[in-house]
Amino acid sequence: MPKPDDRSNNPERIERAIGNTLQNMNEAEDYLKAHADAMSEEQKQQIKEKNKRREESIEGFREELKDEVND
Numbered sequence: 001m002p003k004p005d006d007r008s009n010n011p012e013r014i015e016r017a018i019g020n021t022l023q024n025m026n027e028a029e030d031y032l033k034a035h036a037d038a039m040s041e042e043q044k045q046q047i048k049e050k051n052k053r054r055e056e057s058i059e060g061f062r063e064e065l066k067d068e069v070n071d
Contacts, residue, residue: 007068014065018058025054 032039032047
């Protein structure tokens with residue numbers, strides 16, 4: 001029997017995901033600043049692209065959070 005769909009904690013879950021993603025972005029930026037001289041241009045670009053995708057994810061999370069709060 002499937003579990004009932006409990007969405008009561010969705011806002012907290014989404015806020016936690018936003019916080020974790022922001023933390024990962026900051027850590028990646030700090031790593032890039034600290035080790036840029038030892039990294040290839042390709043590695044630097046990969047980190048920048050990953051952070052761009054993280055920014056897009058955060059935008060999606062914020063829209064989802066807005067929807068949850070308005071429901």
